[in-house]
Amino acid sequence: MEIEVLEGVFDANEMIAGENRRLLDEAGVYMINLMASPGAGKTSVIMRTLEGIQGHLSGAVIEGDVAGKVDSEQIAATGVPAVQINTGGSCHLEARQVNGALKRLDLEETDLVIVENVGNLVCPAEFKLGEDLKVMILSVAEGHDKPLKYPLMFSESDVLIVNKTDLIPHTDFDMVALEKTVLKMNPGVVVFKVSCRTGEGLQEWNSFLVKKVRDAKQAAACS
Amino acid sequence: MHELGVTESMLDVVLRHAARNRATGVTRINLVLGDSSTVMEESVRFYFDIIGKDTIAQGAELNFRRVPLKAKCPECGEEFQVVEYDFTCPGCRGTKTEIISGREFQVESIEIS
Ligand SMILES: Nc1nc2c(ncn2[C@@H]2O[C@H](COP(=O)(O)OP(=O)(O)O)[C@@H](O)[C@H]2O)c(=O)[nH]1
Ligand SMILES: [Mg+2]
Numbered sequence: 001m002e003i004e005v006l007e008g009v010f011d012a013n014e015m016i017a018g019e020n021r022r023l024l025d026e027a028g029v030y031m032i033n034l035m036a037s038p039g040a041g042k043t044s045v046i047m048r049t050l051e052g053i054q055g056h057l058s059g060a061v062i063e064g065d066v067a068g069k070v071d072s073e074q075i076a077a078t079g080v081p082a083v084q085i086n087t088g089g090s091c092h093l094e095a096r097q098v099n100g101a102l103k104r105l106d107l108e109e110t111d112l113v114i115v116e117n118v119g120n121l122v123c124p125a126e127f128k129l130g131e132d133l134k135v136m137i138l139s140v141a142e143g144h145d146k147p148l149k150y151p152l153m154f155s156e157s158d159v160l161i162v163n164k165t166d167l168i169p170h171t172d173f174d175m176v177a178l179e180k181t182v183l184k185m186n187p188g189v190v191v192f193k194v195s196c197r198t199g200e201g202l203q204e205w206n207s208f209l210v211k212k213v214r215d216a217k218q219a220a221a222c223s
Numbered sequence: 224m225h226e227l228g229v230t231e232s233m234l235d236v237v238l239r240h241a242a243r244n245r246a247t248g249v250t251r252i253n254l255v256l257g258d259s260s261t262v263m264e265e266s267v268r269f270y271f272d273i274i275g276k277d278t279i280a281q282g283a284e285l286n287f288r289r290v291p292l293k294a295k296c297p298e299c300g301e302e303f304q305v306v307e308y309d310f311t312c313p314g315c316r317g318t319k320t321e322i323i324s325g326r327e328f329q330v331e332s333i334e335i336s
């Protein structure tokens with residue numbers, strides 16, 4: 001006998017992502033899901049962003065790593081609340097883990113939660129966390145041909161941060177080719193070119209983010 | 224890369240629906256997998272053989288129906304198959320196209336005994 005099921009395998013994750021969304025909305029918190037390969041500069045961008053939003057927004061960080069708590073300790077040392085999630089071998093964060101981490105943060109005192117996803121260009125794109133904004137980082141050292149090799153993440157992200165632009169003179173990285181490819185895959189994507197080493201381009205990114213968070217708060221207040 | 228967890232979730236869905244229908248065995252699982260999903264068919268088969276053991280779904284045949292990545296243009300209404308992730312509308316060159324299929328991984332139906 002055949003039984004109709006019609007249930008998505010990711011439905012359970014998406015239900016919890018929806019619950020995260022409700023938690024965040026109740027407290028008026030904006031959340032970004034930051035995804036990239038290991039070493040692309042996720043932690044560096046987070047540190048720079050926290051500096052940049054200081055005085056404008058109060059931030060908190062959720063760190064996802066396979067093991068260890070180096071990144072969360074680095075962030076906590078600056079006085080910003082940071083929660084570490086160890087996925088124990090899993091290659092991406094799931095909504096359930098973020099739900100546990102959100103409950104350990106004082107959301108009433110927070111405007112912005114930045115989630116550093118596990119270093120990986122494949123799987124994190126598949127799992128919604130309840131975020132407002134999907135942000136991915138590509139470092140120039142990885143090459144401009146990555147979008148066609150990892151299309152899902154490039155096509156799903158709202159923002160692409162191209163990091164380590166200070167290294168461009170030492171590589172054959174082609175920014176024009178990258179933008180051309182990415183805009184075909186994802187015409188709505190907003191691109192920022194930054195260097196966490198020199199600070200170049202970070203101000204544009206920080207202003208964009210502060211505006212996004214404020215707009216979201218205002219929209220919530222009006223509804 | 225994450226197919227162990229994904230296969231566990233898939234098996235959960237199957238076993239829940241099987242139990243609800245008082246099945247004693249699951250002989251076939253019909254799955255829909257979008258072409259742009261990161262899930263690898265072969266890995267799902269591999270893990271299913273392992274984690275399906277000692278459940279009523281042990282030995283069930285996995286049948287994958289692949290779905291192409293398709294988008295629709297809200298400006299001119301064109302529906303088209305997306306080639307090499309180029310989402311530009313072939314009808315009007317519009318860029319605000321929306322995905323209508325190709326992202327899913329769904330349990331469509333199960334055959335039970
Ligand atoms: N040259 C250069 N190095 C950077 C830049 N951003 C980060 N790095 C370095 O890249 C390495 C990995 O950075 P990290 O933020 O830990 O990457 P994550 O693994 O994605 O969190 C570190 O050694 C950083 O100092 C940059 O803009 N330019
Ligand atoms: Mg890091």
Ligand SMILES: [Zn+2]
Binds near residue numbers: 296299300301314315
């Ligand atoms: Zn069109």
